[in-house]
């Protein structure tokens with residue numbers, strides 16, 4: 001914990017923005033934080049996710065960085081689960097069965113989840129579908145809407161303010177009277193396409209249906225669909241289309257139900273609760289987590305830490321990425337005090 005009193009302006013109120021707010025206010029409790037966002041939970045992309053821990057659709061993100069962020073988030077979920085916070089934060093340990101029609105290689109994250117096992121199905125014709133490989137393991141689901149509510153409740157008791165506002169560029173901040181020394185943290189997800197002019201970002205559309213199906217305790221997935229139990233509903237998914245249409249598509253809805261019912265026929269009794277569409281913020285070269293400068297027309301110069309482009313794994317990486325944001329600011333603080341020392 002540090003006694004530095006920074007002024008942070010966090011852009012974006014999804015899982016990444018709120019995770020950064022939590023870690024920064026834990027580490028720098030004397031600082032103030034302003035979170036600026038067009039929408040907050042339950043109206044963010046993060047709210048659409050079932051929150052299964054598993055690296056997915058991460059563009060060119062390096063495995064070394066991804067492993068560090070994913071491991072740190074997994075450790076954090078374990079700590080919340082063991083500490084008795086599982087229910088409040090929507091965290092469950094869930095057995096997973098993944099089926100593939102080809103001989104699929106073991107993923108690099110096999111040793112982070114619990115009990116990973118690969119089975120080669122020797123006589124695929126004995127089964128309904130011709131699956132050749134099965135992966136089984138136990139991982140966490142962390143329901144973003146529940147976790148974000150916990151974060152918001154905790155942050156509301158600290159030096160944190162929330163401001164609902166749409167930004168069209170970083171320079172919109174000039175009209176918001178932010179502190180001249182404010183450090184900006186950019187967690188706008190897909191919003192960075194226009195606010196940061198990032199042409200590397202693109203949406204991968206995901207449509208899901210949340211249903212009531214109390215009999216589902218396992219997660220299942222194959223190349224066409226997935227079934228993920230949350231605490232109150234079960235999430236049936238999903239599409240992965242390079243498209244930015246946020247409307248629910250009835251054809252996708254039909255296909256999702258049909259594919260999921262092939263895996264688990266009892267789902268034909270599942271009562272639909274609501275269909276959702278979210279756009280995964282994928283970046284060709286992978287997650288952008290780095291320090292940059294934002295220069296305003298007045299000449300005011302702000303440090304900006306970018307943290308966006310988490311693709312289909314924002315919930316899996318958020319706590320670990322927020323840890324790197326915090327460490328970058330600690331390094332910046334050390335550099336800054338060295339400079340001040342030289343000036344004296």
Ligand SMILES: Cc1cc2nc3c(=O)[nH]c(=O)nc-3n(C[C@H](O)[C@H](O)[C@H](O)COP(=O)(O)OP(=O)(O)OC[C@H]3O[C@@H](n4cnc5c(N)ncnc54)[C@H](O)[C@@H]3O)c2cc1C
Nearest residue numbers: 013014015016038039046052167189191206278314315316
């Ligand atoms: C169907 C689906 C299923 C998924 N399942 C999983 C899963 O099981 N596990 C997993 O780890 N990940 C999953 N993901 C991916 C995950 O949801 C995303 O990676 C994650 O939500 C990204 O979080 P974020 O905070 O960066 O962005 P967001 O949640 O999109 O938050 C961005 C914030 O910025 C604000 N904003 C954007 N533009 C502007 C602007 N111009 N001005 C002001 N504010 C703005 C928004 O209002 C929002 O508050 C899934 C995604 C989808 C769509």
